[in-house]
Amino acid sequence: MRRPATVRLEEALSIVGGVVDRIELSDRRRPTPCEEWAINDVLNHMVATTMKFTSFATGETERPATPSGDVLGVDHRASFHAAATASRVAWIVLDEEVGAITTCRLPFGDFSPDDAAAINMFDAIVHGWDLSRAIGARFDVPIELVGAGAEIARSIITPASIRTGHYGQPQHLCGRTEFDRLVALTGRDPGWTPR
Numbered sequence: 001m002r003r004p005a006t007v008r009l010e011e012a013l014s015i016v017g018g019v020v021d022r023i024e025l026s027d028r029r030r031p032t033p034c035e036e037w038a039i040n041d042v043l044n045h046m047v048a049t050t051m052k053f054t055s056f057a058t059g060e061t062e063r064p065a066t067p068s069g070d071v072l073g074v075d076h077r078a079s080f081h082a083a084a085t086a087s088r089v090a091w092i093v094l095d096e097e098v099g100a101i102t103t104c105r106l107p108f109g110d111f112s113p114d115d116a117a118a119i120n121m122f123d124a125i126v127h128g129w130d131l132s133r134a135i136g137a138r139f140d141v142p143i144e145l146v147g148a149g150a151e152i153a154r155s156i157i158t159p160a161s162i163r164t165g166h167y168g169q170p171q172h173l174c175g176r177t178e179f180d181r182l183v184a185l186t187g188r189d190p191g192w193t194p195r
Contacts, residue, residue, distance in 0.1 A: 005114040006091040008148055009121040013050065013084040015141060016128035020080045022137050028076065032134040033183075033192040034127065035168070039134050040072070043080065046127045047071045050083040053120040056104045057090035057113070059097075063105045091117060108161060118152040125149050126186055129179070133192055146178045153185045162187070 020043065028040035037045070048066045056064040072079045094101075094113060104116035111119065125141050126149070132139035157167045168187015173180060180190035 002092070002095050003114055003117070005117040005121070005148070006095055008145055009091065009117045009124070010084075010088050011142070012121045012124045012128070012145055013087060015139075015145075016046070016124050016131070017081060017084055019128050019131045019135070019137055019139060021077055023076065023131065023135060025074075025076075027135055030134050031194060032130040033188050034130045037130075039131060040076075042127050042130050042134075043076050044070060044072050046124060047076075047079050047083045049123050050087050050120060053104075053116055054083070054087045054090045056101065056116055057087070057094045059094070059101050062101045062103055087120070108156060108158075108166075115152065115155075118148055119156065121145065122149040122152045122156075126183060126188075129183055130188075134194060136194070141179060143178060146182055150178070150182045150185065153182060157185055 023039060023043070028038065028043070030039050032039055032042050034042050048068075048071045051071065052064040052066045055061055071083075102113065104111045104113065106116075106119075125145060128141075129139055131137075157170065161167050162169060167185075170187060171184040171189070173184045173190065176184075176190060183190045
């Protein structure tokens with residue numbers, strides 16, 4: 001039976017894939033709301049992060065590491081969709097296995113498979129927002145994914161992760177959308193627009 005967390009991850013990667021498909025090769029140097037990262041950097045990070053969590057879901061390792069270097073090559077769309085497809089297959093198999101790896105050991109803590117999938121989903125939707133803002137595209141994420149993203153964000157965005165530069169200082173916003181509040185949790189400005 002599919003776990004809700006893995007279904008949400010699959011949905012998030014599908015939604016983000018729609019944004020990735022709109023990015024042209026000539027866009028890859030454009031700035032994003034993710035400070036100091038251009039579109040190319042965000043895309044590379046997203047694909048590498050998904051590959052990392054896929055290596056956990058396949059049972060390859062309980063201590064997955066982000067691949068270093070360029071994982072995009074010349075075709076960012078093909079690279080993203082290949083990583084998303086591999087992720088979907090790996091998590092489906094993990095959901096059906098009995099006695100599979102049960103703990104994902106990351107540098108900032110140990111997590112259940114559900115939490116590992118949720119971290120990947122959170123990363124995908126926040127960086128999907130970065131990409132959509134950078135190219136001026138609409139980005140609609142179901143409220144269920146936003147809520148699940150906010151829940152995992154609150155558990156991993158800690159003073160320690162802020163000190164190490166993984167996240168910026170959370171912004172406190174009132175009267176904005178749920179997604180704006182999620183983005184603000186990561187230290188981003190929900191009102192960011194390209195210069």
